[in-house]
Amino acid sequence: MDDSRSFDAYDSEPAPAQLDDIMQKIAEHKGCGTSGGSGKASCGSGAGAGDMPAEIWEKVKNHPCYSEEAHHHYARMHVAVAPACNIQCNYCNRKYDCANESRPGVVSEKLTPEQAAKKVLAVASAIPQMTVLGIAGPGDPLANPGKTFKTFELISEAAPDIKLCLSTNGLALPDHVETIKKFNVDHVTITINMTDPDIGAEIYPWVFWKHKRVTGKEAAKILTDRQLQGLEMLTANGILCKVNSVMIPGVNDDHLVTVNREVKSRGAFLHNIMPLISSPEHGTVFGLNGQRGPSAQELKALQDSCEGEMNMMRHCRQCRADAVGLLGEDRSAEFTTDKIMEMEVNYDLSARQAYQEKVEEERLAKVAARNAELESLAGENADLKILVAVATKGSGRINEHFGHATEFQIYELSSDGAKFVGHRRVDLYCQGGYGEDDALETVIRAINDCTAVFVAKIGHCPKDDLIKAGIDPVDQYAYEFIEQSAISYFKDYLARVKSGEITHVTRGDADIRQGAYVPVNA
Amino acid sequence: MTYKIVASQCTSCSACEAECPNVAISEKNGTFVINPKKCTECIGYFDVPQCVAVCPVDNTCIIDTSYPRYQPSA
Ligand code: SF4
Ligand code: SF4
Ligand code: SF4
Numbered sequence: 001m002d003d004s005r006s007f008d009a010y011d012s013e014p015a016p017a018q019l020d021d022i023m024q025k026i027a028e029h030k031g032c033g034t035s036g037g038s039g040k041a042s043c044g045s046g047a048g049a050g051d052m053p054a055e056i057w058e059k060v061k062n063h064p065c066y067s068e069e070a071h072h073h074y075a076r077m078h079v080a081v082a083p084a085c086n087i088q089c090n091y092c093n094r095k096y097d098c099a100n101e102s103r104p105g106v107v108s109e110k111l112t113p114e115q116a117a118k119k120v121l122a123v124a125s126a127i128p129q130m131t132v133l134g135i136a137g138p139g140d141p142l143a144n145p146g147k148t149f150k151t152f153e154l155i156s157e158a159a160p161d162i163k164l165c166l167s168t169n170g171l172a173l174p175d176h177v178e179t180i181k182k183f184n185v186d187h188v189t190i191t192i193n194m195t196d197p198d199i200g201a202e203i204y205p206w207v208f209w210k211h212k213r214v215t216g217k218e219a220a221k222i223l224t225d226r227q228l229q230g231l232e233m234l235t236a237n238g239i240l241c242k243v244n245s246v247m248i249p250g251v252n253d254d255h256l257v258t259v260n261r262e263v264k265s266r267g268a269f270l271h272n273i274m275p276l277i278s279s280p281e282h283g284t285v286f287g288l289n290g291q292r293g294p295s296a297q298e299l300k301a302l303q304d305s306c307e308g309e310m311n312m313m314r315h316c317r318q319c320r321a322d323a324v325g326l327l328g329e330d331r332s333a334e335f336t337t338d339k340i341m342e343m344e345v346n347y348d349l350s351a352r353q354a355y356q357e358k359v360e361e362e363r364l365a366k367v368a369a370r371n372a373e374l375e376s377l378a379g380e381n382a383d384l385k386i387l388v389a390v391a392t393k394g395s396g397r398i399n400e401h402f403g404h405a406t407e408f409q410i411y412e413l414s415s416d417g418a419k420f421v422g423h424r425r426v427d428l429y430c431q432g433g434y435g436e437d438d439a440l441e442t443v444i445r446a447i448n449d450c451t452a453v454f455v456a457k458i459g460h461c462p463k464d465d466l467i468k469a470g471i472d473p474v475d476q477y478a479y480e481f482i483e484q485s486a487i488s489y490f491k492d493y494l495a496r497v498k499s500g501e502i503t504h505v506t507r508g509d510a511d512i513r514q515g516a517y518v519p520v521n522a
Numbered sequence: 523m524t525y526k527i528v529a530s531q532c533t534s535c536s537a538c539e540a541e542c543p544n545v546a547i548s549e550k551n552g553t554f555v556i557n558p559k560k561c562t563e564c565i566g567y568f569d570v571p572q573c574v575a576v577c578p579v580d581n582t583c584i585i586d587t588s589y590p591r592y593q594p595s596a
Pocket of ligand 2: 524525541542543544545546547556560561562563564565571572573574
């Protein structure tokens with residue numbers, strides 16, 4: 001790699017004094033949770049500008065992975081340039097994909113750095129709200145440093161406005177911090193599932209270390225030491241770090257609270273606890289030995305218990321290593337290697353910026369609408385909380401047909417307002433215009449903890465079945481802003497409970513859908 | 523002897539390629555192969571064959587007995 005390359009096109013690195021300032025603010029910022037009664041979604045991943053230091057907000061506001069709010073508006077893409085890996089995880093079967101960031105079961109198309117750069121330009125031209133390029137595998141990017149950094153180099157030259165990020169298991173991380181800095185990588189995600197080698201030995205059968213395969217506790221010890229060292233080095237250099245953890249019931253679920261504390265004390269910015277995906281058909285060790293994944297309530301309870309400690313991320317989709325589009329959608333089928341190589345790419349920076357300005361206007365309108373609605377909730381002080389599911393295609397609006405939804409976004413409503421708490425992937429209910437009963441059952445199981453489901457449109461039959469299951473189908477807010485509508489619904493709900501028109505019932509648990517996600521248009 | 527790759531099991535992850543001290547491994551038609559003329563079984567470099575140690579699928583990099591034992595001095 002040519003060390004003399006300059007990165008003028010990027011924001012120049014902040015001077016050390018400024019940097020310290022930002023890191024200091026990040027440190028101070030931690031620990032703010034859901035309380036505060038401002039009615040805003042939790043700070044951090046769900047935050048708006050109001051409760052975050054301006055410098056950090058500037059860094060995160062258009063980043064779909066950092067900011068729950070931004071993920072309605074901005075898209076990310078991954079390029080699969082890094083197939084090799086240097087460790088083995090029991091939740092991964094590399095015949096398929098990296099379970100870190102990808103749903104197992106669908107093979108990614110491997111790309112060369114040159115193909116990847118062309119793909120990024122093609123996607124950025126077609127999807128102007130694509131602001132972030134990540135390398136997440138399908139193996140470990142830092143086990144493929146040549147391909148990973150070559151890709152970054154090509155993209156930083158051709159599309160200087162796109163932010164770069166990478167995800168790693170951390171084993172090789174300390175060796176690459178300097179290069180990560182050099183390429184102005186915006187943020188790094190480290191998957192850390194344990195800091196206790198006894199627990200690690202149950203998750204990692206081996207690591208490849210110093211030309212040997214190391215197993216058992218010794219392997220886990222090497223891995224955790226390297227991960228924490230890498231994390232410290234990155235945060236000391238002012239690079240934002242997110243930590244991903246896979247929640248494995250009975251293995252590391254209780255321990256993740258400790259992990260949360262450990263990574264927070266080393267300056268991690270965001271913690272994302274993801275459910276284990278382990279169906280037997282994926283052929284992973286966990287899948288084959290019957291290790292189950294958590295239920296929706298178990299996952300939420302663990303995320304909630306860590307939230308006081310640190311910002312939690314709730315909108316993670318466990319994206320594939322070649323995912324393209326807004327977090328809830330996958331447009332990768334539009335950008336296969338064959339199609340890209342044929343595409344005429346016209347990378348127009350000013351058109352992208354103009355589009356993004358429009359998006360910002362829409363966002364401001366959304367926030368204003370929410371805040372106005374919130375004011376009318378002021379004074380309400382009920383202990384009551386409900387969950388609602390929302391069918392949306394993005395932009396923060398209720399704009400998806402019930403039958404076309406491949407996922408529902410889940411909001412927790414209380415007198416503090418509407419807080420995003422997650423999403424549930426479902427099988428497509430409506431295939432070719434008519435509903436299939438089995439699919440509807442799985443949809444109901446996926447949102448069974450919700451009081452209502454907000455949709456742009458819904459047919460008669462599913463409507464009746466939802467009502468039977470105790471879920472209120474709501475289409476009166478079609479195409480309106482999610483949070484504003486949800487708060488308005490909640491106000492009404494409270495009023496009806498108070499007047500005795502309805503009785504509030506606590507809903508049950510819900511399933512997290514297992515298995516590979518197959519893009520709708522594939 | 524030399525090492526060889528069982529093509530039907532190889533995931534084409536390329537992990538072995540980068541670790542081979544003799545650059546004996548390369549991609550061919552979507553899967554990885556070992557050039558028997560270059561493989562030294564890692565003798566003279568490491569205690570264990572690197573391709574075996576790094577491959578995620580057990581018994582995919584295996585010994586090929588149809589070749590004579592590698593002779594470091596030869
Ligand atoms: S780090 Fe990723 S690719 Fe490597 S074994 Fe673990 S899940 Fe699989
Ligand atoms: S045994 Fe060693 S020398 Fe032979 S192919 Fe494997 S890594 Fe290369
Ligand atoms: S490490 Fe194993 S699976 Fe990967 S390319 Fe080499 S032989 Fe194939």
